[in-house]
Amino acid sequence: MKVTPAQLTELLSLYVPKRLPVLITGRPGIGKSDIVEQTAHATDHELLISHPVVEDPTDSKGLPFPSPDGTTAKFLPFGDLERAMTARRPLIWFLDDLGQASPAVQAAKMQLLLARRVGEHVLPPQVTFLAATNRRTDNAGVSGILDPVISRFATVVELEPTIDDWTQWAVRGNIPPALIAFLRFRPDLLSVQKTSRDIENAPSPRSWGFVAKTMDVVPKHLEHISYAGSVGEGAATELVAFLQIFRELPNPDAILLAPDTAMIPTTPSALYAIAAALAARANENNFDRVVRYTERLIGEGHREFAALLVRDAVQRSPQIQNSYAFIGAQGGEIGKIIRGE
Template sequence: MNAPASPVATRPTLNPAQLIELLTAYVPARLPVLITGRPGIGKSDIVAQVARATGHDLLISHPVVEDPTDSKGLPFPSADGTSAIHLPFGDLERAMNSKGPLIWLQDDLGQATPAVQAAKMQLLLTGRVGTQELPRHVTFMGATNRRSDNAGVTGILDPVISRFATVVELEPTVSDWTAWAVHNDVPAELIAFLRFRPDLLSVGKKSRDIENSPSPRTWGFLAKTMRVVPKGLELLSYSGTVGVEAATELMSFLGIYRQLPSPDSILLNPDTAPIPENTSALYAVTAALAAYSNEGNFDRVLTYTDRIISGGGREFGALLVRDALRRTAALANTDAFVRAQGGEIGKIIQGN
């Protein structure tokens, strides 16, 4: 009889919201965390966000361009010439002399040479370099791509890994990315597209060619180019940002988006304006109306939203209202929204 196969061990996978919650608990306790994941998914951005939320300064080092002396200090003869001491410099000196709570992020750690990684072992475990000790307010974090990501990662030494309190893998989600996008004035059509095609948020590269692939980082760049790229060059520009396949899908979606009624025309007659039946068009309309909402028109936006919900589009109504409130928090104080709290809109906002 064959023995049952052992389960394959994997790293715990966290979405951005879960990682923020974890780091917010670990940082004040000075517990170091190693974050892994594909390139461009926001690992260092999340650490920066947690640093701001917990009142820490942030120091980012890049071990891939370091020498072992960066983590040990430069050897220098003692005053009597009988021994040597190590003088900190660069990021090590800044951490040693920091005066308040500090997160020290070792970014792209897996791309560093074994010698550089080994030089960090004492620093990560004890916060010491020879006879010198880091202030107790310094907390280490690490971030790295995976060996399968074609990012020059050969691995991390086991003794280095064991110096982190936990190792987790970040997996981006469309809901987290769109929440960020709404707050950062990303064009509504791009938010709508990625909600329609969440599988394109982050796609691993299939070749070693010099080309980009979809990731939260590259979509962020594309959002910036959408406002300036000439119409005739859109496909070429977007292909260089997220790859040909994703760019072609985006252009097809934009063709639908640009043929839809404008928010102005919908809000002129919110009681009778047509509601799209096509899923991609519904994503487009709700994203556009959320971006267009203001205190003067929110009553009409909610009238149209009620019709979307009544027609079976509960999910789309929820996305519209939540995005509008994220963009303009003052909308929650309008008479129209206060009245809507007792109906279906209130229920979907509360998650019922």
């Protein structure tokens, strides 16, 4: 069953407090681990991340230790198993890349997942299992997961990234407005299934994150090379072309100085760019000017872009909602946008 990041986040917020294990599948780099980390923070759980692909079956069973008289032996937990066994606070035990682990390692997890014990050692009740894996078709070294292991999860879902969820995250994370505008213009490039086995990257939320981190430091003459190494040559070519449009538009500060007369673009790419750039500049002190320009956008039939501008501005700077301009706009078209009407 495919789920969006927002749906997965809500689902985990319900399953984790009930101690129900969840298996998350999906392409590499789409945010599975990030969502688990956010869930741990939101539900006040500690987070223990294990990588079964580099484990041995004894990691899930413990090491045999003889009694003083040498007649018996007990399996003593160590490493991640010991930390889980001694947990005092709510803990999410996250098994990352489970599908890349050997069948022997996967089999060793079965008793932990269902019986919540290994031999005489019982997991404390405050431990919850979550796991993630790529799919067989993702060229990630996944041979599959044993059916008895799959059946031990309360639910199995496939994460599918969406541009709406990504942009909400990007706005909150102060991702460069130019990149937000570009991916809104070309949402099909947010996550692309890699079809070759060549040693190159493909567009994904993770790889676009690397682009975001380098946009402020890479000079123009190296942009195409840098971005192609992160997201592939095709996506990088389109991004560089979009950046040329973005840079030739009126400066957002100039628009805020003259919101009643500043140019309003006509092409979708330029409108995405202006909306993202103005949202990044908006604050309590200048929101009255943003409102005036936004009203002009609505008047010229660009309501969709006006909605993006206002929503991004509020998400990036929530204190805008306390401004007189924001409160005063509630009765007009901008108020309808804010209320989602």
